Amino acid sequence: QVQIVESGGGLVQAGGSLTLSCVISRRAFNNYAMGWFRQAPGKEREFVASMSWNEDTTRYSDSVKGRFTISVDNAKNTLYLQMNSLKPEDTAVYYCNTDTRPYGSSTYYESRFGYWGQGTQVTVSP
Numbered sequence: 001q002v003q004i005v006e007s008g009g010g011l012v013q014a015g016g017s018l019t020l021s022c023v024i025s026r027r028a029f030n031n032y033a034m035g036w037f038r039q040a041p042g043k044e045r046e047f048v049a050s051m052s053w054n055e056d057t058t059r060y061s062d063s064v065k066g067r068f069t070i071s072v073d074n075a076k077n078t079l080y081l082q083m084n085s086l087k088p089e090d091t092a093v094y095y096c097n098t099d100t101r102p103y104g105s106s107t108y109y110e111s112r113f114g115y116w117g118q119g120t121q122v123t124v125s126p
Helices: none
Strands: 003-007 010-013 018-025 034-039 046-051 058-060 068-073 078-083 092-098 120-125
Touching (some): 003 092, 018 034, 018 092, 034 068, 034 078, 058 068, 078 092
Parallel strands (some): 010 120
Antiparallel strands (some): 003 018, 018 078, 034 046, 034 092, 092 120
16 A cells, blocks of 8 residues: 655745655655646646656656756655746646556656645745
């Protein structure tokens, strides 16, 4: 059984920073690829960032590249998303996701749905 709990969302002014955390409770946590996604009001859920199972490869959407950083602390079973230079268009519910199969690449989400958390709200004011 996989349990996922995100935290760290909130209200921030444009140009500010936030760090999202995602605690993933599962066996062999560090054998699975992981990622962050977001969904803004009235829009479909979209990819934000991902990491391969061995942390060898990370991917970012063009809209966040250079501003967001995905990282992991295996000792804490926690995935992070450091968000800098936030913009109003970053406002969304942010979701953590982890692969259903071990040893996946950073593009695992293109072929597998994965396990999802409940999401955490990020609101960026102008």
